[in-house]
Amino acid sequence: MSEIVFGIHAVEVLLKRNSEAIQTIYVQHNRRDQRLHKLIKLAQSKNITVSQKSREELDELTAQRHQGVIAQCGNLNKTSYHEKHIPELLDSLQGQPFILILDGITDPHNLGACLRSADAAGVDMVIAPKDNAATITDVVRKVACGAAEAIPFISVTNLSRTMKLLQEKGIWIYGAAGEAKADIYQSDLTGPIAIVMGAEGDGMRRLTKETCDHLIKIPMAGEVSSLNVSVATGVTLFEVVRQRN
Structure with a gap:
């Protein structure tokens, strides 16, 4: 097509x-x-x-x-993979896995911006649910500025099941949540890791949150209680990069 x-x-x-x-x-x-x-x-x-x-x-x-x-x-599906390819992709990685999970991001502009940040931070793959979430479109590609063609994007049927698969592979899953006690600067984000970012406004779904190994937050100093999901994604991913370096 x-x-x-x-x-x-x-x-x-x-x-x-x-x-x-x-x-x-x-x-x-x-x-x-x-x-x-x-x-x-x-x-x-x-x-x-x-x-x-x-x-x-x-x-x-x-x-x-x-x-x-x-x-x-x-x-244009060069970087589109089926969820069955996740174990194969993990086995092919040279270093420790670095994964971004997007739980229900529906705005294509936010998805594009998240992909752009993920590519810049060196994320190995991006995982998202098939239902009630944005997928790769021409708008997403425009905002992503080439990242949509550079990074594997995998839509999965059951996100919590996929997260458990990652955990079985030795990957620690950190979910971003405003109510978390630990912030991203206090947490050890080195090693094999997956970062979960929730939907705009609502955050992660309950089952997604319960499946995470740890919850983390970005400390907020001003009156604004939360950041746009694409901004929060960039901040969190590059804290992982900082700690790894």
């Missing part, structure tokens, strides 16, 4: 990481700038057709803010 990726940075990263998935790149015919010129040269070096279209024609391909660049793609 044909899909699109839009936005200069997202298309540029796709060209570098998964160019074989791109069929054609459409660019706005009256746009002339250095970033676009660089992208066109990169596409041509990979023998990918670049066609010019009017702004109106590009708008017909997506209602999103495309920045005058859209890539028409074939198979």
